[in-house]
Amino acid sequence: MQQPLAMFQRPEWTRVVGVFDLETTGVDVTRDRIVTAHVGVLDASGSVLAAHDWLADPGVEIPEGAAAIHGVTTERARTEGRPAGEVVREVVDALRGILDAGIPVVAYNAPYDFSLLKNEALRHGVEPILSPSPVIDPLVVDKAYDRWRRGKRTLTVVAEHYAVRLDGAHEASADAVAAGRVAQALAERFAPWLPETAHELHTRQIAWARAQAASLTEYFIHIGRLDPSDRLDGEWPIR
Template sequence: MAPDLPLPRWLNRVGVFDLETTGIDVMSDRVVTAHVGVIDADGRQIAARSWLADPGIPIPDGATAVHGVTTAHARAHGRPAREVVEQVIHALRSLLAQGVPVVAYNASYDFSLLASEARRHGVAPLIDPSPIVDPFVIDKAVDRYRRGKRTLGDVAAHYDVVLEGAHEASADAIAAGRVAQALARQYALAESSEELHTRQVGWARSQAASLTEYFISIGRIDPAETLDGAWPVRSDRHA
């Protein structure tokens, strides 16, 4: 991990975003917690807001085991889901309108589920949010043949980014932002956040095509199926 490139100016101040949810289906699962923040060039959080929602459905035990929020806690302390979704979208829209890139790890999951929630609650969704920075897509593109898992925890460890409190929305969001900055210090990603956004659209499409071939080869999906490579918002149910 020798290169130590200067951080691009457009990564000196970036938004960070993460959701914790009731499950992994972007069409039917719901927001439980959310975090939108801003970090500076040193990865320090300089603005932040977190939300706890009552998702309106029971939180499965498996999801609670991941993020720690029970149905009872969400019902007792969470804000109405529509209110949370509306406020999260407003916070993201405000950052993007200022030209502040927003980092989200595996962005197509978070933005797609948020779009589904917006439609469910009659809230105006984010349309083609940009510029988005997705360390999951970038890492797979710049270090394609590295062995091992690509979870946020694994990738953070690879780039020497500390992740404390994994699967807590604020911790994951901040770590994703710091991983994005670490990637930019390791690889010459793009001259601008807009250029990187465009590159990620192509990378995500290629990665979905490769994963489709692999899943077909191991019998996980039918040969007639394809994974949706649309990024950063998709409609496909595959995680």
Template sequence: MERPAWCTRLGVFDLETTGVDVAHDRIVTAHVGVLDGDGAIVRQWSWLADPQIDIPDGATAVHGISTAHARAHGRPASLVVGEVLDRLREVFAEQIPVVAYNAPYDFSLLKHEAMRHGLAPIMTPSPVIDPLVVDKRLDRFRRGKRTLDAVAAHYDVLLEAAHTASADAIAAGRVAQALGGRFADVLPSTCEELHTHQIGWARAQAESLTEYFVRIGRIDAADPIDGTWPIR
């Protein structure tokens, strides 16, 4: 069966950061690009920022950027954040869906960075495709991790230099295209319809995970997992 039309041109977006707190952590590297229907890179932009705070050793161990390197070679964070916002707005304005793996993390952190630097945030990114949400919906009973590297391997997508913003963004886009091919018979044909479906899918996935974590005593029922998508 023919892949959905949205597979023919996809934006891709990823951030590598100082940590996992979207409200307080900072961008270290970023990538925005556009892929054609074969997954080839049509346009791409990459950035290295000086986050203006120390990069924890744990974060450096993930993406390889130290505080010293970022301060020596990174551009001012306000300029980087502004340019990332501009490039994303350009892609959305062309009606190209943007792929982001675990989209609420990247878009929410970018929102807080924008506000931190007095820039207008992207408050309602759309249309967005999140391969994590789609994969968990369409192959929900598959065992194993759902990290990008694990999911990329499952769909035979090459991920070189994992945890660099460019490699992760491009791999996520190609995973989205692989999902489009594997599940063409059940996926919406338009990116707008898929975006709407993912809002409900993400909410249901968060509710299911909350129930599980409450059952095993990991979290309290009064503190459920936030399933808001694609930005919190």
């Protein structure tokens, strides 16, 4: 007899999850800089167990477009922000502590945040996190289990789809916590099909992300958005 879906329990890794998000000067992970960061820990109900926020002075002008998204101007960053090198070191240390404890870190569109943090670490002489694991990326997991759902896959849209409240979108703390709760909602929704451990899910996401990038590449070529010789980078969780 087939078990009702309600009888399946969420995987063990959902009991405690780390969360991580950056707001930055732009979208180029090799050149842009951290403006704000959040690293925290959620319990099984999605309540915040620990939280740390940073505001950095990135040492460069914050473009108006970026400031309009996250609300931090160059003037505010210079006045209130801490030296970028100190912030980068503390963010790296906080994440490394969570990962070393075997707690998965949730990051929405993980390659962006982890890759930018890696390059910031190298820029400031901090030992980078080169192979973060285990990482849970709700964007990749959602696409894998609900591939044909129409609509955008931004955090705001996906959080609404899974009935996760997101107040203050594009604030690092709000986005990080919402992403963690979305990961837990995904684990509950798709419990019968999810691997039991975060490490196994991490491994599967590597393949899923590669396949998703290949599929999106073919679509962009078809609609003329990409040249046939170009390919989207499917490396995950860091590039």
